[in-house]
Amino acid sequence: MIEARGLSKRFGNVVAVDDLSFDVRPGTVTGFLGPNGSGKSTTMRMIMALDSPDSGRVTVSGRPYHELPWPMREVGGLLEARSIHPGRSARAHLLTLARSNAIARARVDDVLELVGLTSVAGKRVGKFSLGMGQRLGIAAALLGDPGVLLFDEPVNGLDPEGIRWVRTLCHTLAGEGRTVFVSSHLMAEMALTADHLVVIGKGKLIAETSVADFVAGSSRQSVKVRTPAPHQLADAVTDAGGTVISDPDGSMNITGLAASEVGELAASLGIALHELTPVASLEDAFMELTDEAVEFRGGS
Amino acid sequence: MPFATEQPPPGRVGLRRAMAAEWTKLWSVRSTTWTLIGTAVAVVGLCALGTGTVSPSDIIDDPTRRSLIGVFLGQLIFGVLGVLVMSAEYGTGTIRATLSAIPRRSVVLTAKVLVFGAVALVVSEVLAFSAFALGQAILSAKHAVGTKAAAQQLGQKIPHSIQGLLANGSASLGQAGVLRAVVGAGLYLAVLGLLALGLATIIRHTAGAISAFVGVVLVLPLIVEALPTDLSNAVARYLPANIGLVMFSTQGVPDRVASAFSPWTGFALLVLYTLVTLGIGCWVLVRRDA
Numbered sequence: 001m002i003e004a005r006g007l008s009k010r011f012g013n014v015v016a017v018d019d020l021s022f023d024v025r026p027g028t029v030t031g032f033l034g035p036n037g038s039g040k041s042t043t044m045r046m047i048m049a050l051d052s053p054d055s056g057r058v059t060v061s062g063r064p065y066h067e068l069p070w071p072m073r074e075v076g077g078l079l080e081a082r083s084i085h086p087g088r089s090a091r092a093h094l095l096t097l098a099r100s101n102a103i104a105r106a107r108v109d110d111v112l113e114l115v116g117l118t119s120v121a122g123k124r125v126g127k128f129s130l131g132m133g134q135r136l137g138i139a140a141a142l143l144g145d146p147g148v149l150l151f152d153e154p155v156n157g158l159d160p161e162g163i164r165w166v167r168t169l170c171h172t173l174a175g176e177g178r179t180v181f182v183s184s185h186l187m188a189e190m191a192l193t194a195d196h197l198v199v200i201g202k203g204k205l206i207a208e209t210s211v212a213d214f215v216a217g218s219s220r221q222s223v224k225v226r227t228p229a230p231h232q233l234a235d236a237v238t239d240a241g242g243t244v245i246s247d248p249d250g251s252m253n254i255t256g257l258a259a260s261e262v263g264e265l266a267a268s269l270g271i272a273l274h275e276l277t278p279v280a281s282l283e284d285a286f287m288e289l290t291d292e293a294v295e296f297r298g299g300s
Numbered sequence: 301m302p303f304a305t306e307q308p309p310p311g312r313v314g315l316r317r318a319m320a321a322e323w324t325k326l327w328s329v330r331s332t333t334w335t336l337i338g339t340a341v342a343v344v345g346l347c348a349l350g351t352g353t354v355s356p357s358d359i360i361d362d363p364t365r366r367s368l369i370g371v372f373l374g375q376l377i378f379g380v381l382g383v384l385v386m387s388a389e390y391g392t393g394t395i396r397a398t399l400s401a402i403p404r405r406s407v408v409l410t411a412k413v414l415v416f417g418a419v420a421l422v423v424s425e426v427l428a429f430s431a432f433a434l435g436q437a438i439l440s441a442k443h444a445v446g447t448k449a450a451a452q453q454l455g456q457k458i459p460h461s462i463q464g465l466l467a468n469g470s471a472s473l474g475q476a477g478v479l480r481a482v483v484g485a486g487l488y489l490a491v492l493g494l495l496a497l498g499l500a501t502i503i504r505h506t507a508g509a510i511s512a513f514v515g516v517v518l519v520l521p522l523i524v525e526a527l528p529t530d531l532s533n534a535v536a537r538y539l540p541a542n543i544g545l546v547m548f549s550t551q552g553v554p555d556r557v558a559s560a561f562s563p564w565t566g567f568a569l570l571v572l573y574t575l576v577t578l579g580i581g582c583w584v585l586v587r588r589d590a
């Protein structure tokens with residue numbers, strides 16, 4: 001259980017986290033969703049007492065992190081990839097951490113096995129790929145067999161197999177009754193991994209909800225259509241008050257009209273439809289909610 | 301905790317565990333071995349050079365100091381190790397893992413100081429005694445001429461009061477001040493390693509901390525020397541390098557330090573500098589975000 005209450009943090013003039021309150025409960029995977037620069041990492045660092053909040057407080061298992069008697073046995077964190085000395089072997093890195101929290105040496109080999117790094121345990125970390133580095137970071141988080149896990153962008157740099165591995169791991173850990181808090185800026189990934197969501201933008205809480213409710217609550221639904229007569233349909237949709245965006249792959253994205261309305265419109269004009277799919281993606285919901293709260297925009 | 305595979309021991313993360321972790325950390329990177337080898341080569345190598353090149357016409361005024369002079373080169377390499385003990389944590393991001401495992405930051409710094417300090421002391425003393433033994437063996441094999449013999453050869457009458465101040469061509473640990481100077485050389489080297497660690501705790505960057513350390517031991521003396529003489533004389537004795545020079549001399553005050561502190565007063569001052577630096581480092585470590 002993680003409880004954040006009124007967390008705020010500013011760096012100079014930039015407000016990184018703004019009066020943020022949320023709960024992360026055990027037994028489910030909670031996604032921490034927000035655009036890049038929205039304050040996810042800062043929040044996670046405050047949970048682990050690496051950054052101190054300007055105001056507010058956050059507790060893990062009812063205590064501030066720095067008061068936990070054996071932190072690694074209660075909280076496992078993967079914060080930012082590559083926070084390991086490149087000259088140290090994977091095993092030595094884990095052994096260092098194990099010794100600090102009185103964790104048995106045998107557990108080091110257990111977690112190396114668990115993340116599939118046994119064969120490279122003696123290799124220096126500097127020679128690791130990004131994916132191997134992530135796996136080692138996850139091994140370090142699991143070392144103390146903690147009830148609370150924080151993973152900051154865990155799938156960054158992983159190949160599809162690695163991504164699926166992380167997803168399964170999160171589900172397994174939550175299934176064991178642990179608290180699993182996973183951040184990502186990839187909405188699609190969150191839809192597959194998380195059960196609950198804490199959504200932030202510009203450091204402010206935007207939504208704290210289940211994934212299903214989050215998607216259902218989205219008003220911006222679109223309809224994906226494929227037709228051999230795109231121009232004719234586009235004119236008709238526009239006349240009916242809808243908006244059409246043509247995708248490069250030849251399909252059309254229609255907003256402002258429900259799928260049933262588009263279907264009936266096409267039928268009334270005798271236009272054949274090859275595809276008619278209502279799309280209510282997490283991505284859309286996310287874009288809609290964070291639209292007002294995006295700190296950095298692309299050049300377009 | 302419901303998930304702990306084993307019962308946690310009573311109590312909490314403390315200094316003993318932190319020191320065990322630091323010990324593993326120190327010896328699991330190659331830079332430790334390399335900087336220690338580098339320091340050994342500098343201290344012992346310069347000693348061999350300084351004593352091996354003595355020619356019959358040279359008069360050795362302090363054979364002990366002559367054999368320990370490599371400490372001045374060794375301190376630079378040793379300082380790099382002291383810096384790396386802390387700065388490598390920031391450079392590589394390991395600091396996040398370290399402070400997550402041990403959130404009480406003063407405990408982390410104390411563990412580093414104790415573990416590195418102990419290693420530094422043992423290594424420094426071994427090097428000081430090795431350099432002394434090697435240097436004296438070379439001097440004695442070369443029948444080096446000390447100030448005492450030189451004065452006698454000149455046929456001058458030496459006042460009894462300064463008899464004790466004159467050196468033989470080579471020294472032994474039993475002579476006045478020799479053991480103190482050899483032990484002092486080791487102490488100086490060890491404390492400078494800790495000073496470097498303290499600077500790195502404040503500065504956090506390897507290059508910056510090494511520059512600061514080199515500035516203190518090498519550049520500061522040059523600046524002080526450039527000052528007007530009376531000011532220079534007043535300030536010179538406070539410099540770590542000059543304190544070190546007095547610490548590993550058996551007697552007398554080296555020319556460039558007027559009114560030097562006694563070896564132990566100087567050492568106390570050096571320890572004070574180091575404690576203040578580490579104290580500021582600790583304050584910075586606890587206050588600033590990691």
